[in-house]
Amino acid sequence: MNARSFLACLAIMGFAAPAFAHAFLEHAAPAAGETLATPPRQVALAFSEQLEPAFSGVTVADSAGQDVEAGHAVVAGESMSVALKPLAPGTYRVTWHAVSVDTHRTEGAYSFTVKP
Amino acid sequence: MSISASHRHAAILVAALLVPAAADAHGVIGARFFPATISSDDPFAADELALPTITIFNHETDTNFDYSKSIFPGFAIDLGMGYDDAHPPGGAHASGFSNLDVSPAMELFRSPEHEFIFSAGVDWEIGGSGSRSVADRSSTFTPTIKYGKGFGDLPDEMALLRPFAVTGTVGTAITSTNSNSVAWAGALEYSLLYLQNNVRDQGFSNFVAHLTPIVEYSFTSPVDAGGGGETTGTFNPGLIWSGQYTQLAIEAIVPANRASGNNVGVIAQLHFYIDDIFPDTLGKPLFGGKP
Numbered sequence: 001m002n003a004r005s006f007l008a009c010l011a012i013m014g015f016a017a018p019a020f021a022h023a024f025l026e027h028a029a030p031a032a033g034e035t036l037a038t039p040p041r042q043v044a045l046a047f048s049e050q051l052e053p054a055f056s057g058v059t060v061a062d063s064a065g066q067d068v069e070a071g072h073a074v075v076a077g078e079s080m081s082v083a084l085k086p087l088a089p090g091t092y093r094v095t096w097h098a099v100s101v102d103t104h105r106t107e108g109a110y111s112f113t114v115k116p
Numbered sequence: 117m118s119i120s121a122s123h124r125h126a127a128i129l130v131a132a133l134l135v136p137a138a139a140d141a142h143g144v145i146g147a148r149f150f151p152a153t154i155s156s157d158d159p160f161a162a163d164e165l166a167l168p169t170i171t172i173f174n175h176e177t178d179t180n181f182d183y184s185k186s187i188f189p190g191f192a193i194d195l196g197m198g199y200d201d202a203h204p205p206g207g208a209h210a211s212g213f214s215n216l217d218v219s220p221a222m223e224l225f226r227s228p229e230h231e232f233i234f235s236a237g238v239d240w241e242i243g244g245s246g247s248r249s250v251a252d253r254s255s256t257f258t259p260t261i262k263y264g265k266g267f268g269d270l271p272d273e274m275a276l277l278r279p280f281a282v283t284g285t286v287g288t289a290i291t292s293t294n295s296n297s298v299a300w301a302g303a304l305e306y307s308l309l310y311l312q313n314n315v316r317d318q319g320f321s322n323f324v325a326h327l328t329p330i331v332e333y334s335f336t337s338p339v340d341a342g343g344g345g346e347t348t349g350t351f352n353p354g355l356i357w358s359g360q361y362t363q364l365a366i367e368a369i370v371p372a373n374r375a376s377g378n379n380v381g382v383i384a385q386l387h388f389y390i391d392d393i394f395p396d397t398l399g400k401p402l403f404g405g406k407p
Contacts, residue, residue, distance in 0.1 A: 021360040021361060021389070021392035021395075022142075022144065022360075022392065024309070024313075024326075024360070025313045026322065028313070028317070031317035032312065032313055032314060032315055032316055032317045033275075033315060033316030033317055034317060048360060049360075102392070102395035102396075103395075104144075104391070104392070104395075105144070106144055106147075106149075107146065107147050107228070108147040108313050108314050109147060109314060110313065110314050110315065111272075
């Protein structure tokens with residue numbers, strides 16, 4: 001195998017490897033920094049990898065730090081969501097942590113605002 | 117401490133090392149993902165492969181590889197070597213293999229909430245292991261401290277600055293020829309992924325969201341009479357794209373002064389996250405990783 005073939009094999013290995021990697025957040029609703037006229041009924045997050053439900057979760061808190069979830073987070077496949085209590089106008093903080101099926105952990109947090 | 121207590125503590129330590137737990141992905145500390153820097157070392161001890169890193173600067177083309185293997189969580193050994201091809205103006209063409217670099221490094225402190233990591237290591241360039249035409253015959257030991265800090269803990273009024281992060285290294289290069297110097301390097305980076313996911317959704321495409329604009333720097337300052345000369349170094353502005361398994365990076369090499377070079381060069385790297393590509397074999401620590 002010459003050097004060019006070796007590099008080609010490495011590139012294929014890297015780009016076409018099976019789906020086991022750390023979970024990047026790919027989509028969030030509400031989104032980071034979003035201002036909403038209508039209070040959302042849930043927070044839904046989509047990730048790049050399959051999640052381990054036992055080690056992944058999301059919480060939502062108001063500006064006073066009080067949790068506003070209406071139930072436990074639901075983690076399935078590459079997504080997680082949590083239902084919310086009726087939200088008053090204000091700013092809310094979403095905090096998530098995700099463990100992909102290869103046990104790599106990622107986490108993040110962002111805020112959204114409900115307009116008066 | 118009694119013998120039984122010390123045994124108990126040792127057992128707890130061993131158990132803590134062996135219990136399967138969520139592992140930190142390469143370059144992740146808290147909500148921050150640090151891409152692997154290419155002109156300076158980063159503070160993470162991980163399973164990674166950089167192949168190749170191509171540097172064209174100062175009438176020389178270097179092709180390097182680096183392989184980092186984690187021995188246990190937070191401790192890794194990096195092996196690096198390359199092939200240098202020099203065409204100095206007015207001088208003789210020289211080419212050959214550079215010396216082998218062996219660089220153990222250990223993560224000493226992590227603060228996920230402050231996106232901060234501190235580590236230390238030693239770089240050992242083994243003199244005489246490369247080709248006589250291009251490689252030094254004397255060895256160089258460089259004890260180095262390394263850090264990384266993301267600014268996600270800035271207040272809300274400064275939210276747009278939260279995607280910024282810095283990394284840095286400072287080391288003393290000790291040679292057998294009494295030409296000791298201080299090597300200092302680092303990076304200032306702005307993570308579009310952090311901006312998109314943790315500050316304000318900009319509607320970036322998946323590709324754009326994984327870009328990190330970055331400026332790296334790498335300097336050497338002589339510290340004794342044997343070193344001679346002045347501080348030399350480069351600023352390297354560029355862009356890194358980080359995928360799930362690989363990373364592509366390209367930077368310009370801008371000499372900081374005339375002693376550092378006369379022309380702008382370029383450095384590019386293809387990087388593989390071995391811990392993600394082979395999570396159950398090559399990509400996990402030899403000891404203390406997940407079963």
